[in-house]
Amino acid sequence: MEFIKMTNVEKVYKTGVTAIYGLNLHIKKGDFAFIIGASGSGKSTLIKMLYREERPSKGEILIGGVNVGKLRNRKVYKLRRKLGIVFQDFKLLPKLTVFENVAFALEMYGLPKSEIRQKTLKAIELVGLKEKAKSYPHQLSGGEQQRVSIARAIVNSPKLLICDEPTGNLDPDTSMEIMKVLEVINNLGTTIIVVTHDRDIVNKLKKRVILLDKGRLKKDYEKGTYDKNEKL
Amino acid sequence: MRNFRILARNVRDGFKNVFRNFSLAFASISCITVTLVIVAASIVGSWNVQNFTKLIRDDFxxxxxxxxxxxxxxxxxxxxxxxxxxxxxxxxxxxxxxxxxxxxxxxxxxxxxxxxxxxxxxxxxxxxxxxxxxxxxxxxxxxxxxxxxxxxxxxYGEGMVESMVSIFKIIRYILIIMVVGLIVVTAFLIVNTIKITIFSRQEEIEIKRLVGASNMSIKQPFIIEGLIIGTLGSIIPIIITIYGYSILYEKTGGKIFSQFIKLVKPFPFSLYVSGILLLIGVIVGMYGSSKAVRKYLKI
Structure with missing residues (x-):
């Protein structure tokens, strides 16, 4: 079943720069896909359109049947509640504890306290940070902080998890740990899209690899590796 | 129930934010305080002019x-x-x-x-x-x-009466323009001060948007914060109005310059003025916050 369906998507920024040209892409439910490409290849633009930070200039993006490009600004939050987003710089709130950072999203939805507590603890446990629930972000290592942000992204059991360079700030060992966490989440049925520059993790995981080049889809490998000949 | 929980949470957060970011909130509070003191003085002044104008006119x-x-x-x-x-x-x-x-x-x-x-x-x-x-x-x-x-x-005291009437009219207009002008300036200053404080919390707003908070639930704590800041900002002006005016009234025996110009009695007058100050503080604080945070929301 197609979960994400992109048809002839084109993105032209107001400055006149075209970031994506006529892109067609299908991602199935439960997939794990890497999006790779050199800087300026349109990776970030592509996922920004997925979580509707940007609108496509042409074409159509369907996520679970919803036309994301046509979503009004006021309604964007409804889409965001159904997906989780993880960033390179974690985007944690420094004045909140690990537990509060994860519970934060659910509180925004107005869930009852007991439900928030239960879901939050479950997510924190899944990323292996149960012991550090009361710590503040600055007391954690980079890898731990990234796990907190993953916990926050999955706490509402999203159908889709979008990761923008999740290991960009981490050393190779920690990066692998993060990828393992993502694999576990993927095995639970969540579709995962990871944008990355990290050759090692792509090669080790052997998942679907989507290669972008200057805004165009260049290659799409089912169980791919990072082609050494590709200049990235 | 869901909306009530969100509101309750936002009220709590509004309070928390004021005290967690107190140095920044303090800037907004002082800004409101200073301008409200001036607003208080002009309201007291114009009210008194209005009052003795009326007294003199009654004698015509x-x-x-x-x-x-x-x-x-x-x-x-x-x-x-x-x-x-x-x-x-x-x-x-x-x-x-x-x-x-x-x-x-x-x-x-x-x-x-x-x-x-x-x-x-x-x-x-x-x-x-x-x-x-x-x-x-x-x-x-x-x-x-x-x-x-x-x-x-x-x-009927020809000439004198007419010129007095027109002078009072002018004084009244000037004072009304001053009060309105001051309120507008205050609002403008507060919008800018709060914008600076919110600027430092752009990331918080961004994260809220990314995790799927609705615009309203992002805005609410800031508006409540504005309400708290406005209330705190009007405390000193209210104290000055109540005590300052009573002292002025006592010291002058209720008359300034001549027997002619009588001051309004301090109670309940100063309480009315305090109410107006609190109202201005709260409205301007809330308006300032909601206007300032709007910039960071895609609405």
Missing amino acids: TIVVFVQNKATEEDLTKIKSEIETIKNVESIDFKSKKEVMDEMKKSSQTFNNVMSSWDETENPLDDTYQVRVKNDEKISETADRIKKIENVESVK
């Missing part, structure tokens, strides 16, 4: 002198004719005998001269003291009265 009287030869009948006729003029509020009659008695009391010389007059000899005129509703039309009314038969002349 047209004195109608009736011809000496007029009979009782003529007097009633004059009275009923004056009563038909729309602008007339009240008429008081003062007979020539009363006028004479007053004059006798006022000076020894008058007393000596007048004591020799008998009833029929009194050369003074009977008078009507006419109060008008609208003092701006006082000269018009006086002219109409003058035309009534058997009216000798009218006096």
Whole structure:
């Protein structure tokens, strides 16, 4: 079943720069896909359109049947509640504890306290940070902080998890740990899209690899590796 | 229930944010405090001007002198004719005998001269003291009265009255413009101060948007914060108004410059002013926050 369906998507920024040209892409439910490409290849633009930070200039993006490009600004939050987003710089709130950072999203939805507590603890446990629930972000290592942000992204059991360079700030060992966490989440049925520059993790995981080049889809490998000949 | 939980959470967060970011909140609070003190002074000033203008205006009287030869009948006729003029509020009659008695009391010389007059000899005129509703039309009314038969002349402090009326009008307009202008300036200052404080919390707003918070639930804590900041900012101006004005009133005995200019009594006046200050603080704080946070939301 197609979960994400992109048809002839084109993105032209107001400055006149075209970031994506006529892109067609299908991602199935439960997939794990890497999006790779050199800087300026349109990776970030592509996922920004997925979580509707940007609108496509042409074409159509369907996520679970919803036309994301046509979503009004006021309604964007409804889409965001159904997906989780993880960033390179974690985007944690420094004045909140690990537990509060994860519970934060659910509180925004107005869930009852007991439900928030239960879901939050479950997510924190899944990323292996149960012991550090009361710590503040600055007391954690980079890898731990990234796990907190993953916990926050999955706490509402999203159908889709979008990761923008999740290991960009981490050393190779920690990066692998993060990828393992993502694999576990993927095995639970969540579709995962990871944008990355990290050759090692792509090669080790052997998942679907989507290669972008200057805004165009260049290659799409089912169980791919990072082609050494590709200049990235 | 869900919305209530969000509201309760946002109220809690609003309080938390004020105290967690107190150094920044302090900037907004002081900004509100300083401007509200000035607003308070102008409100107190304009209210007092308004008040003594009214007191002085209430004293404006047209004195109608009736011809000496007029009979009782003529007097009633004059009275009923004056009563038909729309602008007339009240008429008081003062007979020539009363006028004479007053004059006798006022000076020894008058007393000596007048004591020799008998009833029929009194050369003074009977008078009507006419109060008008609208003092701006006082000269018009006086002219109409003058035309009534058997009216000798009218006096209403011509020239002086008109110039006073127009001066008061100008003073009142200036003060109203000052108060309104100050409120607008305050709002502008506060919007900018709060913008600076919110600027430092852009990331928080961004994260909230990314995790799927609706615009309303992002805005709410900031608006509540604005409400708290506005309330805190109006405390000092309120204290200054209540205590400062009572002290001023006591020290001056309720009169400044002359017997003429009476101050408004401190209670409940200063409480009204405090209420207005609190209201301005709260509205401006909430408006400032919601306007400032709007910039960071894609609405």
